[in-house]
Amino acid sequence: MRVSTLICWTILAVAVFLSSKSRAADLTPLAPAPSAVQTPSGWMFTLTPYFWAPDLSGDVGHGRLPPVHIDADFGDLFDHLDFAAMVTGEARYDRYSIFGDIIYTKFSMNASTPRGIVANNVDVDAKSFAGLIGVGYALIDQPNATLDIVGGARIWNVDTSFSLNGGIVGKVLGGFEGGLSQTWVDAMAGLRGNYFFTPEVFATGWGLVGGGGANVDWDVGGGLGYKFNNTISAVAGYRALGVDYDRDNFLFDVVEQGPIVGLTIHF
Template sequence: MHLSAPFTIEVVLNRFVPALAIALAPWCALPAHAAEPLSTETAGDPALETPGLIRNADGALQITPYLWAAELHGRISPFRRGPTIGVDKSFSKVFDDLRLGGFIDVWGRSGRYVLSADLAYVDTREIRGSGPLPGIGPVPPGTKLEGQVDSKLFMATLLGGYRVVDTPELTLDALAGMRIWHVSNKLKVSALGRSRSYRESFGWAEPVIGARVFTNVTDKLSVQGLASIGGFGAGSRFAWSAQATLNYAFSDHLSVSAGYKVLDVDYDRNGHVYDTQLRGPVLGLTYRF
């Protein structure tokens, strides 16, 4: 069975791009976090304690499931022997093909030391049909061709750091660590009761450094900013990210965060290309222990 290159490329891109667009949420140092514990210098002073925030001088732990409504722009080559093609995907197109997705961030602090683990998993599937086709060799006229692309992406960002500024008005954390990527793709094309499949996967690990700043605005509201750079040729050529969120604390243990995030990455190695920018609003729900 002969497959035309344009059909194969279209099926691959419309399947693989949504997987990365949703799951690359992690691709940044950290997702949206809610309100942080008070400074260790002021947690014991009732006059400076802020209602709705954890008052723990020694440490804290918080878990944040989150969403990132990202659109994707750039160029990719999901298969080593495939061409590199420009992509331009809105979030609605990305969401249509989602089968399963999960995104969670864990943030911990002990004194001035901080630790973060950000995990993301996305499984998407797209089925496309083409035809009726003209007669080509043994393929009779009117034949319909169906293509299915399954894509899975796993990403983990592990960061440790130190709180270099710790005051009642402002905290600033310096961060460093590693981000790990793994992408798996399967293309299946069927026609005339026969099918052909092709699988391929690739991945990389890269160093990341960054900073996180947090400040209280009112008793319930706070603002947080995140920025990071990474890659440096030891994975991707270069990657950078920036994020800002506004956080609202419902209680000592529950907060919601909303903001905007941008992730830019340039990976080109061993025939695989992922040179893109993802950007869009983020929404997170944080539970603090």
Template sequence: MSAGSLKKIVGGSVLLALSSGAALAQDGGWTSTISMYVWFNETNVTADTPRGEVDADLSFSDALDNLDFAFMGVGEARNGPWGIIGDLFHFKLSADADTPVGVLFSRAEVRTEVTALSGYAIYRVYEEPGVSFDAGAGFRAYWLDLDTTLVGALAPTQTFSQDNNWVDPLLAVRLRMDFNERTFGTLFLDAGGTGESDSWQALATVGYRVNDNWALQGGYRHLESSWETDFGEASFEFSGPIIGATYRF
């Protein structure tokens, strides 16, 4: 998938989410929100190759320098105790790493392009004034291109490419608490996998209601995933502060 095609798909998805949210909001039983956020994440990518394991780490500043494109957004629709959540993000970045065989290769280069779409159906199992607890199930679908290049020294340069698409089933829980009329906190956890892959994430935020429609949020998000490849196993971790704005229809 080309970057241009992906941008068109992402843009269409955002427009669809906005129009769907507005349509649901017109039905008296539904409320909808859409959020855009920035994730100041540090990144770790590990990939097995026939020449050994390559481990690449990027700080947030390094990731900005090597970031080609990124998109992050969340939408939610709720009717009574039931809710539907969608979360989409896309990263395309590259990083240098130490070579697993220093005599043969001078360094390693890792290029990663990952799109992850998470969807959940949740149910409000507990609610009191100022406190609610949701539980549910869902999935996280990955589209990932991973190229690991060992830059030649004594040996010629070699590139090992992996194009992986898969879906992890997930269980999820969410706790929300109001601290006062304006401020609130949210804790969201999910985890799952298929045996050949696994994924989990934790998200903790504190929010401020600007008015009936707008809220600002900030916190911390950590996401990990690992999967089997033709050469062994690969994994990535995204971890760092997150800030965003939410609009309620």
């Protein structure tokens, strides 16, 4: 196997591990927080740390290599996770809202190469960031129900470094180091809302679609929540996200889906 081919396959492997972010992006439970506490100024604020455990399926490719189909569950991805931070926040005034989401993940892996001829092993470090900023307007704003129309932008960034050690590369070059960085922005629009069955129990959901850097970018989810008091509420549900990015010799056409849980703090 040539060194350049091995490098490309290393990049593809990194894309698999990055997809649990994802990118994840992309992302966050986008439904508005239920019945936040209003401050004297009229603003309402919420902060929601959350965790998403998706499975992954789709196709990835780089350069002249043919696309590779991927089918991995979250357990496979979690084994290589070093660090993850997922949090979203919202500021709301009357029918208007501003919301944002930050996701950061770091993965590392060490894999042996075929037969150890070109190199004995490959070390990979992958960092990813997904940031979303959006605004919304409540089409329905009732004590037991809200429905917002929303729009915004999501930025994706993947930064990967890798090194080949041992084998021919080690003897001839003393090792090899390289990297790949990819960034793009998508415009997003959709709906989000919630409905209270009782003063404590509520349903929540969202649906967004867009594109720009990617050909298409979509995100849907829903769940059930419980409001413990005016400060704390929790939600658990299911989320599916798809993105089709195919530019600059980089293909990332995947669907992620799995359970999601979050804890909302109102202040």
